[in-house]
Amino acid sequence: EDGHQLWLRPQRAAPVKVVATGKNSLLLATARQELQQGWQGKPGASVALTLTKDKTIKYDGFRLGPTSVQAATEAGLLYGVYELLRRQQTGQPVQNDLLNPSYEHRLLNHWDNPDGSVERGYAGQSIFWRKDSALVTTSQDKTRWQEYARANASVGINGAVINNVNAAPQILSAEYLTRVKAIADVLRPYGVKTYLAVKFSSPVLLGGLKTADPLDPAVVKWWQGKTKEIYRLVPDFGGFLVKASSEGQPGPQDYGRTHADGANMLADAVRPHGGLVMWRAFVYSPNDKDRAKQAYNEFVPLDGKFRDNVIVQVKNGPIDFQPREPFSPLFGALKKTSVMPEFQITQEYLGHSIDLAFLAPMWEECLGSDTHQAGPGSTVARCTDGSVYPQKHTAMAGVANVGLDTNWTGHDFAQANWYAFGRLAWNNQLKSAQIADEWLKLTFGGPTAAADWNTQFLTPVKQLMLDSREAIVNYSMPLGLHHIMSATREHYGPGPWWAPPKMRADWTPRYYHQADSAGVGFNRTKTGSDAVSQYHEPLATQFNDPTTCPDEYLLWFHHLPWDFKMKSGNTLWNELCAHYDKGVQQVRQFQKVWDKAQPYVDAERFAVVQHKLRSQSGNAVQWKDACLLYFQQFSRMPIPADVEPPMNNLDAIIANDMRPRR
Numbered sequence: 001e002d003g004h005q006l007w008l009r010p011q012r013a014a015p016v017k018v019v020a021t022g023k024n025s026l027l028l029a030t031a032r033q034e035l036q037q038g039w040q041g042k043p044g045a046s047v048a049l050t051l052t053k054d055k056t057i058k059y060d061g062f063r064l065g066p067t068s069v070q071a072a073t074e075a076g077l078l079y080g081v082y083e084l085l086r087r088q089q090t091g092q093p094v095q096n097d098l099l100n101p102s103y104e105h106r107l108l109n110h111w112d113n114p115d116g117s118v119e120r121g122y123a124g125q126s127i128f129w130r131k132d133s134a135l136v137t138t139s140q141d142k143t144r145w146q147e148y149a150r151a152n153a154s155v156g157i158n159g160a161v162i163n164n165v166n167a168a169p170q171i172l173s174a175e176y177l178t179r180v181k182a183i184a185d186v187l188r189p190y191g192v193k194t195y196l197a198v199k200f201s202s203p204v205l206l207g208g209l210k211t212a213d214p215l216d217p218a219v220v221k222w223w224q225g226k227t228k229e230i231y232r233l234v235p236d237f238g239g240f241l242v243k244a245s246s247e248g249q250p251g252p253q254d255y256g257r258t259h260a261d262g263a264n265m266l267a268d269a270v271r272p273h274g275g276l277v278m279w280r281a282f283v284y285s286p287n288d289k290d291r292a293k294q295a296y297n298e299f300v301p302l303d304g305k306f307r308d309n310v311i312v313q314v315k316n317g318p319i320d321f322q323p324r325e326p327f328s329p330l331f332g333a334l335k336k337t338s339v340m341p342e343f344q345i346t347q348e349y350l351g352h353s354i355d356l357a358f359l360a361p362m363w364e365e366c367l368g369s370d371t372h373q374a375g376p377g378s379t380v381a382r383c384t385d386g387s388v389y390p391q392k393h394t395a396m397a398g399v400a401n402v403g404l405d406t407n408w409t410g411h412d413f414a415q416a417n418w419y420a421f422g423r424l425a426w427n428n429q430l431k432s433a434q435i436a437d438e439w440l441k442l443t444f445g446g447p448t449a450a451a452d453w454n455t456q457f458l459t460p461v462k463q464l465m466l467d468s469r470e471a472i473v474n475y476s477m478p479l480g481l482h483h484i485m486s487a488t489r490e491h492y493g494p495g496p497w498w499a500p501p502k503m504r505a506d507w508t509p510r511y512y513h514q515a516d517s518a519g520v521g522f523n524r525t526k527t528g529s530d531a532v533s534q535y536h537e538p539l540a541t542q543f544n545d546p547t548t549c550p551d552e553y554l555l556w557f558h559h560l561p562w563d564f565k566m567k568s569g570n571t572l573w574n575e576l577c578a579h580y581d582k583g584v585q586q587v588r589q590f591q592k593v594w595d596k597a598q599p600y601v602d603a604e605r606f607a608v609v610q611h612k613l614r615s616q617s618g619n620a621v622q623w624k625d626a627c628l629l630y631f632q633q634f635s636r637m638p639i640p641a642d643v644e645p646p647m648n649n650l651d652a653i654i655a656n657d658m659r660p661r662r
């Protein structure tokens with residue numbers, strides 16, 4: 001068990017007959033094959049896959065019976081088959097259920113570069129691109145892509161942006177487009193559409209034009225031509241993802257144009273072919289006093305100005321995929337624009353592929369957050385899936401954690417995040433516990449599992465997963481702290497001190513924690529940056545007052561004295577110490593749970609996970625020691641006696657962090 005099979009470990013299948021109506025398309029062939037490979041129901045049963053015109057079926061949804069799937073599209077039939085097999089394997093009943101996806105488009109965003117490296121990836125090189133030989137497609141490449149597409153389809157993912165948002169212009173060159181076509185051809189039988197991230201200045205860098213001004217006729221023409229070229233190779237190409245005027249990337253603002261001007265120009269180019277433009281709202285500049293406010297300020301005035309085949313792609317929080325952020329105030333505030341959430345599946349700020357973090361609880365928290373924008377119950381989920389505002393298109397994106405590692409994701413448990421993303425994009429009301437339950441059964445269970453596997457493995461390990469994200473929040477950035485990680489270690493480990501000379505202030509932790517002798521935290525109240533006012537009432541008032549602001553967001557919105565009295569009765573300092581300590585204790589507990597699970601899991605995966613938990617334990621202690629000792633310089637208060645005393649010295653931790661790395 002090297003983890004390569006993911007949640008799709010081969011099962012001994014019973015014979016089954018498949019009766020499919022509709023033309024014998026690629027997708028139906030896949031569905032038929034999956035049933036024949038995985039059928040766990042009555043031997044010899046006959047399963048009917050039927051296309052219908054049922055109006056209650058939405059997008060690629062389906063109606064499921066014990067031996068039947070009805071859908072409006074062939075992709076729907078395929079998803080129905082996967083659901084049927086999943087239920088058989090996890091022992092869930094089937095009773096003529098109607099299952100519709102929450103979002104029309106459920107996409108992975110790969111931050112993969114043409115040279116094979118993966119930005120913020122921790123699972124090896126890219127599965128799509130390779131240095132030197134990038135343009136030769138081998139049978140090994142194809143096998144990988146097929147396995148990848150199958151895993152996606154099995155959880156309902158129907159799109160993949162196959163290159164980095166920090167896009168290289170050559171991705172649009174004829175050579176690279178040949179490779180794009182090769183990839184698209186392999187993903188197609190699984191219903192996964194191919195998309196590309198594009199660099200806004202491609203007309204200049206690749207096309208040799210003098211400008212990339214979106215209103216310049218030559219630029220418009222260049223994009224139209226390029227788009228046609230792509231669709232000739234990939235007739236079902238999904239469209240473009242764009243990171244523009246952000247973190248040094250070029251964009252319409254370089255030419256005095258707005259994000260809407262830029263997005264609409266591309267939208268017009270793909271429209272005749274049925275394509276989409278996903279335009280990211282992740283924009284901020286160093287000149288502003290509060291990074292958290294900028295995307296809202298930039299995009300709200302543009303509400304209603306985007307073409308209807310543009311979707312504005314918004315990260316879950318206002319800053320950047322931190323272990324905990326309040327939801328981005330753009331959700332619900334954009335009322336006349338299609339908006340899609342972007343989550344990060346890869347664990348850039350949550351321990352890379354070393355620490356165990358099950359992210360479904362984080363996404364569930366965001367999707368369930370009530371924006372109040374159209375009255376109570378206007379959750380982020382409902383503000384993005386078309387329930388609150390009539391969106392022309394709905395979608396959800398996740399930054400993929402997939403690489404060439406044998407087990408795909410580096411950490412065996414990080415596979416659960418790929419799985420969870422797909423499941424939540426399909427059903428944004430799903431509960432983390434159910435997702436964890438399914439994933440564990442599929443990934444570690446099976447017919448050969450011990451009789452007491454459920455009580456001895458499933459229950460405790462599921463709890464471990466459900467607690468894992470909060471443990472990381474506790475030992476790294478509790479109580480609303482954010483962005484205090486080390487930058488020398490690629491955002492792994494603590495770095496509240498990190499501030500090299502001349503570094504952009506908004507890329508240094510001090511900008512975010514603002515610790516001084518008077519207290520700690522970012523004042524985003526009405527007396528500070530006033531970011532609170534970007535939230536709809538009653539949230540603005542609630543967040544503005546430290547006595548009503550939820551503890552989880554306290555230091556996100558407030559700069560408070562070290563002896564501030566918390567709801568628990570503790571001083572802020574003692575509460576901070578308690579959280580860091582709790583995080584460490586939680587990881588120790590995870591180690592014990594895993595050790596006890598040994599008899600119920602294969603030796604190979606047991607050892608790898610055990611080893612990683614040990615490293616995580618060390619990381620948790622580093623975080624706790626570093627942050628408490630660092631902040632103590634300002635609080636000048638003692639670490640409470642019931643907190644495990646530091647075992648590292650601050651100067652040693654800092655010296656180690658500053659040590660140049662390969």
Ligand code: BDP
Nearest residue numbers: 119120165166243282320321
């Ligand atoms: C940040 C990453 C950076 C990405 C950026 C983005 O550190 O590598 O390019 O997000 O989402 O979190 O564009």
